[in-house]
Amino acid sequence: MNQSPGWVFVLxxxxxxxxxxxxxxxxxxxxxxxxFFTYVLSESAFSALKLSLVTSTISVGLALLTGxxxxxxxxxSKFPGRTLVDLLVDVPVVLPPxxxxxxxxxxxxxxxxxxxxxxxLGITIPFTTAAVVIAQTFVSxxxxxxxxxxxxxxxxxxxxxxxxxxxxxxxxxxxYIMLPLAGRALLTxxxxxxxxxxxxxxxxxxxxxxxxxxxxxxxxxxxxxxxVDIKIALVLSVMLLAVSLVFLALLRRLEEPx
Amino acid sequence: xxxxxxxFGLMVALxxxxxxxAPAATPTAAPATPVPAATxxxxxxxxxxxxSTPAPQTLTVFAAASLTGAFGDIGKAFEAAHPxxxxxxxxxxxxxxxxxxxxxxxxxxxxxxxHKNMDPLVTENLVATGADQDFATNLLIVILPPKNPxxxxxxxxxxxxGLKLIFEDPSVPAGNYTRQxxxxxxxxxxYGADFSTKVLANVVSNETDVKQVVAKVDQGxxxxxxxxxxxxxxxPDLKTISIPANYNVIAHYPITALEKAxxxxxxxxxxxxxxxxxxxxxxKKWGFSPANP
Numbered sequence: 185m186n187q188s189p190g191w192v193f194v195l196x197x198x199x200x201x202x203x204x205x206x207x208x209x210x211x212x213x214x215x216x217x218x219x220f221f222t223y224v225l226s227e228s229a230f231s232a233l234k235l236s237l238v239t240s241t242i243s244v245g246l247a248l249l250t251g252x253x254x255x256x257x258x259x260x261s262k263f264p265g266r267t268l269v270d271l272l273v274d275v276p277v278v279l280p281p282x283x284x285x286x287x288x289x290x291x292x293x294x295x296x297x298x299x300x301x302x303x304x305l306g307i308t309i310p311f312t313t314a315a316v317v318i319a320q321t322f323v324s325x326x327x328x329x330x331x332x333x334x335x336x337x338x339x340x341x342x343x344x345x346x347x348x349x350x351x352x353x354x355x356x357x358x359x360y361i362m363l364p365l366a367g368r369a370l371l372t373x374x375x376x377x378x379x380x381x382x383x384x385x386x387x388x389x390x391x392x393x394x395x396x397x398x399x400x401x402x403x404x405x406x407x408x409x410x411x412v413d414i415k416i417a418l419v420l421s422v423m424l425l426a427v428s429l430v431f432l433a434l435l436r437r438l439e440e441p442x
Numbered sequence: 443x444x445x446x447x448x449x450f451g452l453m454v455a456l457x458x459x460x461x462x463x464a465p466a467a468t469p470t471a472a473p474a475t476p477v478p479a480a481t482x483x484x485x486x487x488x489x490x491x492x493x494s495t496p497a498p499q500t501l502t503v504f505a506a507a508s509l510t511g512a513f514g515d516i517g518k519a520f521e522a523a524h525p526x527x528x529x530x531x532x533x534x535x536x537x538x539x540x541x542x543x544x545x546x547x548x549x550x551x552x553x554x555x556x557h558k559n560m561d562p563l564v565t566e567n568l569v570a571t572g573a574d575q576d577f578a579t580n581l582l583i584v585i586l587p588p589k590n591p592x593x594x595x596x597x598x599x600x601x602x603x604g605l606k607l608i609f610e611d612p613s614v615p616a617g618n619y620t621r622q623x624x625x626x627x628x629x630x631x632x633y634g635a636d637f638s639t640k641v642l643a644n645v646v647s648n649e650t651d652v653k654q655v656v657a658k659v660d661q662g663x664x665x666x667x668x669x670x671x672x673x674x675x676x677x678p679d680l681k682t683i684s685i686p687a688n689y690n691v692i693a694h695y696p697i698t699a700l701e702k703a704x705x706x707x708x709x710x711x712x713x714x715x716x717x718x719x720x721x722x723x724x725x726k727k728w729g730f731s732p733a734n735p
Contacts, residue, residue: 311663
């Protein structure tokens with residue numbers, strides 16, 4: 185059972201491990217230096233980190249508030265067009281972020297189809313921090329819906345039946361039976377959504393632009409930094425890598441059986 | 443099964459975090475790998491065998507975003523004059539192209555919108571000393587969306603609070619020039635010492651190249667931007683406000699064959715073509731002024 189897998193398996197595996205591992209090692213290696221913390225503590229790095237954390241947190245909140253009920257409906261209700269909604273929510277997962285950015289501009293841009301109405305009311309979305317949140321929610325919320333849907337679907341229907349027999353209404357079933365039982369899947373969804381929102385680049389630069397402290401999140405600061413001062417791009421990348429690794433570790437903990 | 447699905451989803455999400463910057467870091471750079479034979483093949487067709495077709499060669503030209511229209515035309519003319527040659531362009535902000543060249547991108551020719559992004563390449567031995575030559579100059583101009591929603595009529599109007607101005611990042615040549623212009627305008631009492639500060643307070647985005655500014659202003663997403671005169675000519679539905687000559691910046695565009703060019707001979711031929719009367723006629727057609735008027 186525990187015999188060595190043989191070179192047919194080991195060699196291809198090593199190629200992939202190298203492909204993923206070497207760039208990450210190179211990133212950390214190249215960023216190391218006496219001035220590392222000077223860059224970490226620099227104002228532009230700090231403002232990008234702060235903006236990224238604030239916007240991704242709001243995006244996760246929005247995804248949770250809207251995605252959880254949607255996932256619940258998708259699992260528990262039969263309605264015409266359900267398959268279509270199901271498919272629609274998954275589209276951002278496969279959509280290139282630049283396409284998402286253009287689509288958001290066409291819809292909510294100042295001259296966009298709906299943005300023009302909003303503009304008439306004095307509300308402009310593009311090039312604001314709100315635009316960053318919208319872009320992040322667009323691309324990341326589907327991960328929460330997916331995760332929550334899996335969580336809700338895995339619950340034994342008999343448990344809901346039992347609760348209803350005891351006189352629980354729909355909200356009580358959701359609040360006291362479904363939410364706790366799907367808690368772990370929801371947490372997984374939250375972390376995945378968060379990670380995706382933190383990394384959002386393409387839709388943000390098109391829809392929200394690039395302004396330090398307002399719309400310049402970590403990935404944008406890394407992109408601009410690459411062209412101005414590679415050192416700051418490297419340091420920011422390592423910071424983002426560290427945050428992502430923490431999320432990954434958390435997720436691994438969640439996925440471990442009790 | 444459930445755990446597998448979740449792990450897979452996470453991997454996708456994480457991969458996106460790290461890949462997020464990657465596609466954009468080389469926005470248009472997809473330089474075709476030059477045919478290895480091309481480096482040794484003669485650039486001229488041997489006259490002894492008139493029926494043979496020349497070995498196919500690919501020339502990779504990295505050019506400032508503001509050269510998109512003009513160089514597109516020059517590329518076509520160059521291909522017509524040199525059968526078998528394909529010219530591939532990567533248009534982006536000069537600062538992005540310079541960085542890519544520094545990171546080893548296999549480019550043959552580099553045409554920058556300023557010397558600030560050319561000179562470091564000389565120091566780094568990626569361009570031979572004295573090899574780069576100015577081939578065009580350009581001026582800057584204020585552009586407004588076709589409908590001019592903010593009703594901007596003069597340069598002074600740019601300082602009105604609440605405008606949404608879209609500029610280039612200061613690392614982009616045009617963004618650097620824009621800030622130089624604002625600084626000199628602020629020295630004129632007509633505009634006031636705080637003119638530059640007020641205008642920059644209206645900036646909602648610092649874009650990564652000049653064409654992004656044109657596109658976003660053209661879409662009506664911004665109230666105004668500052669780009670090259672040639673960009674405004676290429677987008678005729680935009681409204682413009684000219685910047686007086688004594689405050690404007692003359693942008694000098696240098697071009698050079700790169701030291702590590704995969705096709706050094708062809709690169710030199712292309713540079714010579716841009717500087718030739720034919721090349722200069724195309725530049726003029728697109729609104730550029732000659733380097734040595």
